[in-house]
Amino acid sequence: MSKKAFITGANKGIGYETARQLAARGMTVLIGARDPELGQAATDKLRAEGADAHFIQIDVADEESVARAAARIEKDFGALDVLVNNAAITGGLEGDGKASSGTLATLRHVYGTNVFGLVAVTNALLPLLRRAEAARIVNVSSEVGSLAGRTDPDSPLSQMPSAIPYTASKTTVNMVTVLYALELRDTPIKVNAANPGYTATDLNGHSGFRTPEQGAEPSVHLATLPADGPTGTFWGHVWGSDRYALLDW
């Protein structure tokens, strides 16, 4: 029986590519998207390429929607082998884009999706992940949320002016990843954070220098870790290189 992978925000960008690459490895992919038309269109496109893809409607920022999606996955698939928490928003540019210029409304909105949404989805699906033989949870993070990078004067990340919402949400995603990994360390479930690298998608007006195919590679790697693979790590693209490595939190 094929493994089942659920990817949030899979109708486009890195999430879509993650689904495509996991399907190419023989997994059944559950395409999480908030917009039914976009979600179904992405699912149809993957099915036309031969993928066993199924659309699951989910707005990660809406607890009832998350509960409905979890119930649907349980009813139709019973267990879940892979969860990729990929959906996220930036909150857009406010003022001059520096730390002090954002509004609390935007901070709440971005955390509602990137942090509260990720936790809601993980908690709702954990019972199904526990039913799988050895589940993998991938939280799609970003190097921009690395405290080590931000505080290293030699790192380009310390030179990057950034608003609080998106950046701090990814720092929180990193801590959330560690906390789930610690809770689940005596189980076969592995929980890791992925860094796609700066990737050309709608998220950044396609200014990234990596392709979505490349951006999906860290998530796919962590979603398919072997039994002796790591848990509670931050792994992915190394800024300014063509390498992947363990990253400093």
Ligand SMILES: NC(=O)c1ccc[n+]([C@@H]2O[C@H](COP(=O)([O-])OP(=O)(O)OC[C@H]3O[C@@H](n4cnc5c(N)ncnc54)[C@H](OP(=O)(O)O)[C@@H]3O)[C@@H](O)[C@H]2O)c1
């Ligand atoms: N692109 C980069 O350079 C980069 C770098 C580091 C990390 N990342 C991370 O990679 C992940 C994917 O980003 P991307 O670049 O592929 O961005 P993207 O093209 O904008 O895709 C984001 C996806 O998330 C979905 N989404 C947003 N809010 C949602 C919600 N409340 N419920 C369900 N789905 C929701 C979007 O759905 P709609 O189509 O309905 O909006 C879309 O499918 C994110 O976690 C992002 O932070 C990206």
